[in-house]
């Protein structure tokens with residue numbers, strides 16, 4: 001066993017040396033792998049070459065399973081100080097769509113899944129009841145964070161819809177869900193981080209300490225450092241959830257109500273919902289079938305009897321958390337709130353379930369899709385932040401226009417309050433107080449139906465982006481994907497200069513997260529004569 005590992009490690013290092021002309025002292029790397037494992041196992045490399053999107057592939061030279069933050073720092077230091085450099089990409093759970101965690105000719109650090117030897121994360125989650133926070137490993141899955149904090153009756157405040165994502169991965173984007181209107185995105189709920197910069201330095205940062213690095217890394221698309229530890233704010237965990245869906249056929253009434261509900265963020269918790277999302281129902285098939293997934297037979301409604309505007313319906317999805325102490329008043333609180341809304345009166349669907357089951361709801365859907373072979377398929381997802389002032393034009397042009405009557409997957413739509421987003425972080429949002437997330441979460445299938453193909457859906461995404469440009473709707477991509485620096489500069493707008501400056505400070509050789517395609521590594525760019533030195537601050 002030990003010999004096999006040694007051979008494997010030696011092979012990995014030889015391959016690194018051969019392929020990138022790495023001239024670091026091999027013993028340095030050998031020392032590095034004493035704790036974790038540097039693997040060239042084909043199945044490891046294959047996993048790191050792919051992601052949830054299944055639309056792009058790039059094979060790394062090796063995969064590091066770190067056993068500690070020091071492992072991460074050691075590898076990045078080696079990459080930074082090697083004369084030719086090699087790239088290093090942290091990979092959370094690989095749930096990106098467009099190869100953002102991949103790298104060619106470099107090393108992928110597999111942050112989730114723990115070290116191969118122990119199977120445990122490099123750093124166990126530690127809860128502080130007094131401080132109401134948890135310290136987690138950067139590669140920890142949110143589902144595991146939740147399990148750890150629940151032992152203390154506590155839970156994080158701001159979520160994503162799906163929990164099999166890593167802390168470092170969502171904090172590199174924003175981390176949003178129906179709680180964001182109230183608590184802000186996940187990046188607004190972090191006290192402190194440990195980060196390995198592109199120079200291989202392991203630094204602790206917060207609003208008070210190394211604040212420039214802290215703000216850069218949050219929403220930073222992995223460009224400035226690798227998050228090895230995050231200190232996340234907690235609250236007492238709710239016990240149960242009342243989960244409600246109501247329907248609209250009138251889009252203005254729908255958005256008016258959503259905007260009203262998120263305007264209640266400053267109210268006492270008894271006078272607002274805890275979660276506000278929504279989705280669009282365009283699909284004929286869905287209109288007939290969608291009840292089965294959520295709505296029980298004892299809760300029937302004739303959806304086809306609802307007179308929908310041009311075949312499109314809108315579903316508002318809201319929840320209210322409660323426990324023993326509020327169980328008596330929750331019905332009344334919900335009733336009072338619903339009374340202020342303008343949905344189709346016969347369309348109220350209610351479910352009651354444990355808080356954890358609500359948070360973990362998408363995993364149930366995942367298991368069903370996996371059983372049908374519908375999970376490991378291409379996902380040409382498109383996520384957009386749409387300014388409130390243009391959401392109605394977006395509805396006309398996209399939901400009632402471009403999409404036709406087949407959507408090939410859920411379409412989420414919900415508004416958020418911009419003042420819950422820290423403007424000094426790296427994330428980019430539209431320039432309005434309220435903006436909507438529109439998430440087109442579609443699956444490409446080879447069913448013989450032309451409208452389900454990857455090509456069709458990809459074309460439609462392009463058409464949607466083009467429509468926004470032509471109509472002057474200033475959307476921002478969430479989980480952005482661009483391939484040229486001009487597009488990235490446009491995406492960041494007046495935040496580009498700061499983004500660029502931070503990059504030069506924290507990852508001057510541009511070796512981190514090259515799969516985002518924002519910067520090319522300095523050695524590669526100079527040898528190919530592209531990118532790199534032509535970068536400019538506009």
Ligand SMILES: Cc1cc2nc3c(=O)[nH]c(=O)nc-3n(C[C@H](O)[C@H](O)[C@H](O)COP(=O)(O)OP(=O)(O)OC[C@H]3O[C@@H](n4cnc5c(N)ncnc54)[C@H](O)[C@@H]3O)c2cc1C
Nearest residue numbers: 092093094095096138160161162166168169175176222227
């Ligand atoms: C089924 C599903 C549901 C989703 N639901 C939501 C949702 O409700 N809300 C939401 O906001 N997002 C959602 N997402 C998107 C999710 O936030 C992104 O996929 C995100 O990238 C996190 O995934 P990951 O942890 O696998 O990171 P990866 O995809 O592996 O990595 C993402 C990027 O971050 C970098 N990175 C990874 N780890 C680190 C680290 N420790 N330090 C620094 N950089 C790092 C990578 O290099 C890469 O560039 C969903 C995705 C899926 C597949």
Ligand SMILES: *[C@@H]1O[C@H](CO)[C@@H](O)[C@H](O)[C@H]1NC(C)=O
Nearest residue numbers: 249250251252253254256342
């Ligand atoms: C749709 O809702 C808006 C806002 O509540 C309202 O002004 C409008 O009259 C409604 N339209 C129809 C056709 O009911």
Ligand SMILES: *[C@@H]1O[C@H](CO)[C@@H](O)[C@H](O)[C@H]1NC(C)=O
Nearest residue numbers: 283284285311404405406451
């Ligand atoms: C759906 O769209 C297709 C093609 O655009 C059309 O042929 C079909 O009649 C539509 N179906 C419904 C129910 O509108």
